Amino acid sequence: MTHTETDVGPAAGPAPGPVTGTAAGVPFLAVPPAIGGPRAPMVLALHAFEPPRGETALAGTLPMASLPAWRMYLGLPLFGARLPEGGVAAVNDLGRADYLLRLYAPVVEQACAELHAAAAELAGRFPVVDGPVGLMGVGAGGTAALLALAETDLPVAAAGVVNPVTAPQRVIAARERRTGVPYAWSEPARDAALRLDVAGRAADMAARSPVPPVLVVSGGQDEVVPPDHGRGLCSALAPYTGPDRVRHAVVPDLAHTLGPEPGLQPGPPTPGGVLADRALTEWFHRHLSEG
Numbered sequence: 001m002t003h004t005e006t007d008v009g010p011a012a013g014p015a016p017g018p019v020t021g022t023a024a025g026v027p028f029l030a031v032p033p034a035i036g037g038p039r040a041p042m043v044l045a046l047h048a049f050e051p052p053r054g055e056t057a058l059a060g061t062l063p064m065a066s067l068p069a070w071r072m073y074l075g076l077p078l079f080g081a082r083l084p085e086g087g088v089a090a091v092n093d094l095g096r097a098d099y100l101l102r103l104y105a106p107v108v109e110q111a112c113a114e115l116h117a118a119a120a121e122l123a124g125r126f127p128v129v130d131g132p133v134g135l136m137g138v139g140a141g142g143t144a145a146l147l148a149l150a151e152t153d154l155p156v157a158a159a160g161v162v163n164p165v166t167a168p169q170r171v172i173a174a175r176e177r178r179t180g181v182p183y184a185w186s187e188p189a190r191d192a193a194l195r196l197d198v199a200g201r202a203a204d205m206a207a208r209s210p211v212p213p214v215l216v217v218s219g220g221q222d223e224v225v226p227p228d229h230g231r232g233l234c235s236a237l238a239p240y241t242g243p244d245r246v247r248h249a250v251v252p253d254l255a256h257t258l259g260p261e262p263g264l265q266p267g268p269p270t271p272g273g274v275l276a277d278r279a280l281t282e283w284f285h286r287h288l289s290e291g
Contacts, residue, residue: 027075048139051263060266158287219254
């Protein structure tokens with residue numbers, strides 16, 4: 001159960017329960033810390049294209065319940081409350097027209113670009129610590145979170161991503177296998193794939209000097225982005241980070257999709273999901289206070 005949108009205010013203390021609303025045009029579900037003082041750090045979390053494909057689903061799948069921080073679960077463009085006219089059918093039409101240029105790239109890049117404004121508005125409305133935030137994402141949401149390290153000046157204390165799409169070619173190949181329809185690569189599509197190859201953007205992330213601590217959780221059963229790709233991302237980041245500031249964790253029973261269809265509500269807890277949640281919680285426990 002969630003509360004409707006409200007202004008909590010820095011002096012109001014933790015809210016009695018989750019709060020829904022919009023911040024800088026971005027739908028959110030804000031979950032207060034279970035324990036802590038009058039102010040707490042903030043973690044921004046982005047859902048996937050696959051289940052969990054909404055704020056409520058992600059909050060229930062990866063709740064990080066013991067983390068003494070506000071968890072702000074944000075909705076992606078073209079999902080949930082921001083479905084275009086025509087609904088899911090219209091989104092599917094975009095994917096059929098050109099999955100990369102009409103759907104995947106616009107959503108990921110807009111989600112990245114709007115993080116800073118959403119974070120600023122949330123910080124003004126909730127009793128959060130004035131300082132760097134945590135970034136968490138799953139699937140394409142993980143890609144957007146990592147892209148923010150390369151393309152924005154959002155102050156980030158730590159990032160944790162689960163099954164991030166390290167390069168768009170991975171989801172394009174999975175879609176080709178599922179539909180039997182080959183993707184027509186164009187020069188603009190190749191340019192977009194290069195921009196969204198987050199492993200290839202490690203040097204851009206290093207411009208932050210240093211790269212914040214990054215945890216990459218890979219599912220051992222992920223056939224879209226197998227663990228080797230998460231390991232490769234960590235290897236690309238390692239030269240730009242200090243000791244123990246980049247970690248790759250493989251959860252053997254975790255698949256690319258973290259829940260059942262239609263993915264708007266959390267499914268029953270799974271061993272893989274519980275382990276991924278534990279890894280994220282421990283990572284942010286360790287590194288948020290350092291920011």
